[in-house]
Amino acid sequence: MTANLTRAACALAAAVALAAPAHAQNTGIKRTVVLKADVSVPGREAVVANVELAPGAVAGRHSHPGDEISYIQEGEGELLIEGEDPRRVKAGEAFVIKAGVVHDARNTGGGTMKLTGVYVVDKGKPLATPAK
Numbered sequence: 001m002t003a004n005l006t007r008a009a010c011a012l013a014a015a016v017a018l019a020a021p022a023h024a025q026n027t028g029i030k031r032t033v034v035l036k037a038d039v040s041v042p043g044r045e046a047v048v049a050n051v052e053l054a055p056g057a058v059a060g061r062h063s064h065p066g067d068e069i070s071y072i073q074e075g076e077g078e079l080l081i082e083g084e085d086p087r088r089v090k091a092g093e094a095f096v097i098k099a100g101v102v103h104d105a106r107n108t109g110g111g112t113m114k115l116t117g118v119y120v121v122d123k124g125k126p127l128a129t130p131a132k
Helices: 003-019
Strands: 029-038 046-053 066-074 076-083 087-090 094-097 103-107 113-122
Touching: 046 103
Parallel strands: none
Antiparallel strands: 029 046, 046 113, 066 094, 066 113, 076 087, 076 103
């Protein structure tokens, strides 16, 4: 990886951490950006991130400026999407959350919940915005 790509990846990781929902200081949650790249739609980009939630941790109510497609690698939890009943999810399952929809995730299992999220979002906007 070139020095420029490394700097860009570090800057993006810092931006994602700062843009993530901030209530309760998000203790017990770790987000690592794996890739950021342009997509075929002008003004949009793909962001791939690994997310880990410690037992009992919550992501915090938030939305994204684009669609989220996530795959749960390990653990289990509850997905709380505004306007829908809570949904139990576990390793091997995936979900899609449409752009702008407020949601939250909670680790209800005894171990770390690990997922990979792919976000196709508007360029230049924070990856996540806390809900009011």
